[in-house]
Amino acid sequence: MSSTARGARARARMEVTAAIKDEARRQLAADGAAKLSLRAVARELGMVSSALYRYFPSRDDLLTALIIDAYDSLGAGAEAAHREVADAGPVRRWTAVCEAVRGWALGHPHEYALIYGSPVPGYTAPDTTVAAASRVGLLLIGIARDAHQGPGPVRPPLPAGLRPEAERMAADLAPDLPPETVTALVAAWAQLYGLVGFELFGQFNRVVEDRETFFRHAVTRLAHGVGLAQEC
Amino acid sequence: MSSTARGARARARMEVTAAIKDEARRQLAADGAAKLSLRAVARELGMVSSALYRYFPSRDDLLTALIIDAYDSLGAGAEAAHREVADAGPVRRWTAVCEAVRGWALGHPHEYALIYGSPVPGYTAPDTTVAAASRVGLLLIGIARDAHQGPGPVRPPLPAGLRPEAERMAADLAPDLPPETVTALVAAWAQLYGLVGFELFGQFNRVVEDRETFFRHAVTRLAHGVGLAQEC
DNA sequence: ACACATTCGAGAGCACTGCTCTTGCTCTGG
C-alpha cells in the first residue's frame, strides 16, 4: 500500500524505473548483454544519459536488476509448468520442470546467458539474487521429496570420502532426504543446465538434430538417476 | 619449413602475431573477455592501436584466435591426462579426462568462460573451431569404444521416438557403438560441462563445499551411465 | 644493383561508451 499510495513522486519513480528495465530488457534480448548501452536506453526513452543514473547508479546495477528479474521469470515459468502436472507422477513432473527450463532458455537466450553463462565481467553474485536463483532448485527438491515418501529403493552406497559432504548437503538442503538422493539431485541439477547450455550455445550443432526428443530422453534418465522412478 | 624460412618478414609477422596473442591472453586471464581492449594490448606492446589491425582485422578476430587456442589447450590437457592412465580401466580413464577438464577450467576460468560460457556478443562459431572443439569429445568416444569391445550389458531400450535420432548420431559419431551408448555419451558429455560450469560460475556456492570429491563422484556415475563399468 | 611494389607503423580523427559534476527547474512536505 505504501508502495502505491506514497505520493505521486514515488509512483513516477517506479514507472520510470520499470520503463528503463523494460527497454534494457528489450536491448538485452535483441543484442545481448555486451551491447547493452545505458546511453541507448536513455535515448530510446527520450531522456539524457545522465538522468538515468538517478535510477541505477551504474550499468552493472542495471544488469543485476535484469539478472534478478530473469531468475524470477525462469522460476515462475518452471513453477507454472509444474503446477500444470501437479497430480502426475514424479518423473512426469520432473521432466515438465526441465522442459520448462529449456523452453524458457530457448525463448530468452540472452537472459539465460546472462544468468547461467559467464558472469558478465567482474561477476559478483549479490545475496539478493540467491532467493530468486534457487526457485528451480527448490522445485526439483520438492519433487524428489514427494517421490521418496515410501521406503525407496536403496541407492548405490556413497564412497566413503563423499559421505561427510553428502550429509552436510542433505542437512542444508533437504534433511528429510537420504544423502545419496541429495547428492544425485545436486548433480542432476547441474547436469540439466549442461544440456540446456550446450543446445543454446551451439555445442550441439552438427551433433544433435532432434533436440527436443533428445532432451526429453536425457532428463528422463536424469530423473531415474535421482531415483524418481518406480523401479531402477 | 616454408613457414619458418619464408623470409624474415614472415617470421617477424609470426612473432608479432604471437606477441599480440600472448598479451591478449594475459589480459583475458586477468580481467575477462569483456575487458579485453585492443588499445591496451597495443599499448602494452609499445605500438599504436592502428598498427594492431595489420594482424587482426577486428577485436572479434583476436577473440576467435584466443578461442581456438583455448580449445586446443583444453584438448591437449585432456589428452595428456588420458595418456597417463592409458592402461587403466575405462572408468578410471573417463574420470581422468573429466578431472582434466575441470582442472583446466579452474586454472583458466576466463578462457573457459570464453568457450563454454555465453558466446561473446554476436556468437558465430567459425568452422575453424570445430576441429579444436571436438578433441575432448573424441577422447570420450574413444574410451567408450574401448569399453564396449566385448558384448556389453544391454542398455535400457531407447524410446521409439528417439531411435531415428539415436541411430543418426551413432552413424555420425561412432558407427561401431550401439545407439543407446552414443546417446548416453552425448548426454554425459554435455552434463560434464554442466558440472564444471556450475562450480566455476559460482552456482555451487553455499551448496557444494568439497567440490573435488563431489565432482569425482558425479563423473563416476556419469561413466556408469554410459556403461563403462563392469556391472550396472 | 636499381626501381618497383608491398608491407608496416604512426598519427589524426570519428562515433561511441560509462560516468561525473554543475546548473537550474519542479514538485512536495511541513
Added chain:
DNA sequence: CCAGAGCAAGAGCAGTGCTCTCGAATGTGT
C-alpha cells in the same frame, strides 16, 4: 507558502573500436 528535496539537462573526461592517410622500411623482379 516556501525551503529543500528530487530531478532532468548539458558539458565534459577518459576510454573504446575502427578507418584513413601518409611516410618509411622492406623484400622482390628485372
